[in-house]
Amino acid sequence: MFKPSMTLAALLLASSMCAASTSDDIAKATLDELRALVSEGTGVIGDLQPHINSGKLDPALASQESLENKLRARYQKSTSRSIDSPLPGLPGEARKAFLKAYRDVLATHRGVMTKGGQDAFVPAYFRAQVLKEFNKTMGGKVRAYATNRDNELINGDWAVSRVMKGSPVAGHVTELMGTGKLDPVVTRKGDHMLGYWPMKLGASCVQCHAANGLQQKEGTFGGALVAEMSLK
Numbered sequence: 001m002f003k004p005s006m007t008l009a010a011l012l013l014a015s016s017m018c019a020a021s022t023s024d025d026i027a028k029a030t031l032d033e034l035r036a037l038v039s040e041g042t043g044v045i046g047d048l049q050p051h052i053n054s055g056k057l058d059p060a061l062a063s064q065e066s067l068e069n070k071l072r073a074r075y076q077k078s079t080s081r082s083i084d085s086p087l088p089g090l091p092g093e094a095r096k097a098f099l100k101a102y103r104d105v106l107a108t109h110r111g112v113m114t115k116g117g118q119d120a121f122v123p124a125y126f127r128a129q130v131l132k133e134f135n136k137t138m139g140g141k142v143r144a145y146a147t148n149r150d151n152e153l154i155n156g157d158w159a160v161s162r163v164m165k166g167s168p169v170a171g172h173v174t175e176l177m178g179t180g181k182l183d184p185v186v187t188r189k190g191d192h193m194l195g196y197w198p199m200k201l202g203a204s205c206v207q208c209h210a211a212n213g214l215q216q217k218e219g220t221f222g223g224a225l226v227a228e229m230s231l232k
Ligand code: HEC
Pocket: 049, 119, 122, 123, 124, 125, 128, 146, 147, 148, 152, 153, 154, 155, 156, 158, 199, 200, 201, 202, 204, 205, 206, 208, 209, 212, 222, 223, 224
């Protein structure tokens, strides 16, 4: 039924008329929406690292309005969509939950950000806090985390065995990470849709991780953003 020419809105409408369970296309659209939001939201905090680390972040740059506008611009550039455009169904629900978590976590950490200091507010920490709140809001229906292979974790809390505890696709994620390949995988496994987006290590990642006791190589696999949902 899905044709590339169909708009997402038409697709959502069609699917809501014919099925109680989530279709593969809706699930993929939801996970992809989440991927874009997480990547761009984390990027906003990534861009501010020099300011935060030097302890000289202009409070105007840390304002809610400024940080929302930065996300708006990055999202538009990366997806060619507006973050403010109506998005019905599950993708819209996910976007709403993400934006709430983004705002909440920034509000809680504004003081830390503006006070600053070396590694006072790193992107990975920010992402973990946002995803924790997001996963809670979605009540387990859609879940996402940044993780890595067991022997390359800075924070053991993000091991697959912990964040994906009980998930039927946890084994597949371990397998994919084992290959160290950098290609994204979006695939259905039984009643589950899995989104797996490997991260490639840049010089700044390697440098900061080294300061945290992790030896890695630029250009290689440096963990993955994983999102999953049940189709039932
Ligand atoms: C300024 C320092 C810094 C930079 C830059 C940085 N990281 Fe990290 N990263 C951390 C810290 C600290 C943690 C652990 C966060 C925590 O305790 O939740 C982490 C955690 C992670 C994790 C989660 C798994 C784990 O090891 O705990 C992944 C995946 C990751 N980083 C990938 C990257 C990639 C890829 C880049 C570059 C695009 C990058 N990081 C840039 C400091 C950094």
